[in-house]
Amino acid sequence: MRASVLPGPDLADAALCCAVCGHRHALAELAWRCGACGGVLDLAGFTSVIPPVAVLSGRPATLWRYAGALPIAEPADISLGEGMTPLVSAPDLPGVLLKVDYLMPTGSFKDRGAVVLTALARQLGVPRMIADSSGNAGTAIAAYAARARIPCEVYVPAATSPGKVAQLRAYGATVRQVPGSREDTAAAAMQAAGQPGTFYASHVYHPFFLHGTKTYVLELWEQLGGRLPTVLVLPAGNGTLVLGAYLASRELLAQGLISQLPAIAAVQAAGCAPLASAFRRGLAAPDEVACEETIAEGIAIARPARGAQILAAVRETGGTIVAVSDDQVRDAHAGLARAGLYVEPTAAACWAALRAGLIDIGPVPGDRPRAVAPLCGSGLKSKPPDS
Numbered sequence: 001m002r003a004s005v006l007p008g009p010d011l012a013d014a015a016l017c018c019a020v021c022g023h024r025h026a027l028a029e030l031a032w033r034c035g036a037c038g039g040v041l042d043l044a045g046f047t048s049v050i051p052p053v054a055v056l057s058g059r060p061a062t063l064w065r066y067a068g069a070l071p072i073a074e075p076a077d078i079s080l081g082e083g084m085t086p087l088v089s090a091p092d093l094p095g096v097l098l099k100v101d102y103l104m105p106t107g108s109f110k111d112r113g114a115v116v117l118t119a120l121a122r123q124l125g126v127p128r129m130i131a132d133s134s135g136n137a138g139t140a141i142a143a144y145a146a147r148a149r150i151p152c153e154v155y156v157p158a159a160t161s162p163g164k165v166a167q168l169r170a171y172g173a174t175v176r177q178v179p180g181s182r183e184d185t186a187a188a189a190m191q192a193a194g195q196p197g198t199f200y201a202s203h204v205y206h207p208f209f210l211h212g213t214k215t216y217v218l219e220l221w222e223q224l225g226g227r228l229p230t231v232l233v234l235p236a237g238n239g240t241l242v243l244g245a246y247l248a249s250r251e252l253l254a255q256g257l258i259s260q261l262p263a264i265a266a267v268q269a270a271g272c273a274p275l276a277s278a279f280r281r282g283l284a285a286p287d288e289v290a291c292e293e294t295i296a297e298g299i300a301i302a303r304p305a306r307g308a309q310i311l312a313a314v315r316e317t318g319g320t321i322v323a324v325s326d327d328q329v330r331d332a333h334a335g336l337a338r339a340g341l342y343v344e345p346t347a348a349a350c351w352a353a354l355r356a357g358l359i360d361i362g363p364v365p366g367d368r369p370r371a372v373a374p375l376c377g378s379g380l381k382s383k384p385p386d387s
């Protein structure tokens with residue numbers, strides 16, 4: 001392995017700590033959920049140090065410029081140049097900016113978490129990685145596993161489109177097609193994850209993924225001259241971007257680099273909105289809802305494993321969780337394309353919520369933007385909403 005580009009953190013005290021009961025696992029145990037109670041694991045024993053803006057300006061234009069805030073050093077031969085995506089103005093909404101995360105190496109924001117997770121897999125010397133996803137997360141993990149020369153298996157529902165399967169195979173991943181639902185696919189992956197030496201590169205369960213998605217907000221903060229917008233509008237299925245954004249906002253606040261947390265406004269698809277329903281009803285955990293098919297398939301998650309954390313994070317920031325209909329997503333998708341921005345339907349959900357006025361973004365701003373939303377996945381990765 002080549003030397004790191006920038007110094008990495010001391011991980012001697014780092015561990016995975018259960019969010020429910022506090023039980024700890026060493027990183028090398030390759031645990032993906034709590035061995036005592038089954039709860040989700042967070043990263044403990046790591047202190048983020050966000051570099052000052054003056055130092056950042058001389059660093060390479062990748063997310064690894066935030067060394068010190070990331071729980072692992074950059075392995076120079078794994079990076080695909082991910083990060084530092086552009087910010088552009090939104091069509092027809094003053095004070096709203098869009099962050100063009102579909103310009104990441106595999107076409108979605110998931111590269112932020114996948115590269116950090118794969119860097120850990122490489123450092124631990126694991127013989128193989130597995131992932132489960134029918135969409136952007138699986139593609140991202142497969143690409144970085146290929147880059148790191150770690151054998152990778154990706155579990156996908158049997159109904160996954162041939163184009164996505166072809167992309168996974170092109171990266172060299174072994175594709176396991178599982179009959180039944182998305183939940184059946186996850187169950188098959190979890191069973192395989194129990195085999196010794198297997199690194200379950202789960203974007204949902206592994207907290208290193210969230211420390212990668214954190215860079216979305218660190219970049220925003222830097223790009224806006226050391227400020228954040230009033231509202232962060234973010235898609236929420238499994239909530240990996242919501243939780244990463246929350247982590248970054250907390251770290252910026254703790255280090256005195258911002259004076260208040262931005263409100264997080266999470267957006268779900270109306271056909272599958274367990275978090276929006278729980279938020280509305282004041283519940284601490286995702287609501288039990290029936291899920292229908294939606295064109296925003298990337299956020300259609302009936303039982304998000306980190307749902308309680310997402311709800312708590314949004315409430316702490318004074319934010320909200322809303323749901324948009326397929327018609328609203330379809331219109332937003334078309335509107336973005338007419339403004340030169342071709343995204344997958346899921347990536348239009350946040351814009352749909354803003355356009356529909358579902359999110360209070362305050363008055364026209366003085367010195368900071370009212371809201372920023374990500375364009376999180378490329379339109380070239382999925383079928384158009386009207387096909």
Ligand SMILES: [Zn+2]
Binds near residue numbers: 019020023035038
């Ligand atoms: Zn536990």
